[in-house]
Amino acid sequence: MNLGFFAFCVFSTIAIFGALSVVLKKNPVSSAFALVMVFFAFAGLYALIGAHLIAALQILVYTGAIMVLFVFVIMLLNQDTPVNDLKESSGLFKGVAALALAGLAMILIHTVLRAQDIVAVGQLTEEKITAQGGNLRVVSEALFSDHVFHFELTSFLLLGAIVSTVALAKRKTALGGES
Amino acid sequence: MIPELQPWMLLIVAMIVFTIGLLGVIVRKNLLIMLMSIELMLNSVNLCFVAFSRIHHLVEGDLTALFVMTVAAAESAVGLGLVIALFRTLRTVDSDQIQMLRD
Incomplete structure (x- = not known):
């Protein structure tokens, strides 16, 4: 089994x-x-x-x-709870959507089938990762050595997200000032 | 005969979940459910990154999945803030009711 x-x-x-x-x-x-x-x-x-x-x-x-x-x-x-949440659309739109979905599905299935005979470019096989101390260690070493600049950049992204969320959620008072 | 688990099998799951998420964004009118469907799509792309990282014997796919997670967290925070701001002015989360530019 x-x-x-x-x-x-x-x-x-x-x-x-x-x-x-x-x-x-x-x-x-x-x-x-x-x-x-x-x-x-x-x-x-x-x-x-x-x-x-x-x-x-x-x-x-x-x-x-x-x-x-x-x-x-x-x-x-x-x-x-909304009663009728689904969008209603015309028959032509539904036909076009079905065609687009079929095309997308064909592309995705083609990609998945092609993924079976990909030739590996890296050296980190399952055994090698285990020998180097496991997935956590290998990923962390790559993250904090080669990709540390991108890791630091994510802090700017999160800071921007925090600032913009606070600015969005701030309630305007009746006098026009912000509280 | 039960086959061995191969990384490319995860791509099938990711494909199906991505299509369901895309369907949710297109079909539903509730903005919250549209955001949840976007989360579904981001998750399935993450699964693809990790599966391809295993197929290629690389570690970069895992790292990209980490960064996608960060972007998803920021995106959902800003998106939900937008939904709240919208609900405050329009009293609805129905995407068809957002037509202030039309009238």
């Missing part, structure tokens, strides 16, 4: 059905909890493939931070 493939089947089924219920559920709260399920399934997939750092960060960042933000905003807006 191959446990890795079995776990892959379980996690991918959870991910796909969770993603479908994110899109199709009418209530935003149900969508948010389906999204949590998808994030956990993705963390499982990362762990299966050996990306342990990404799996841990997926749970910390996505289910820990981003989902809390989403649930807070849903709570803050306190809206009633």
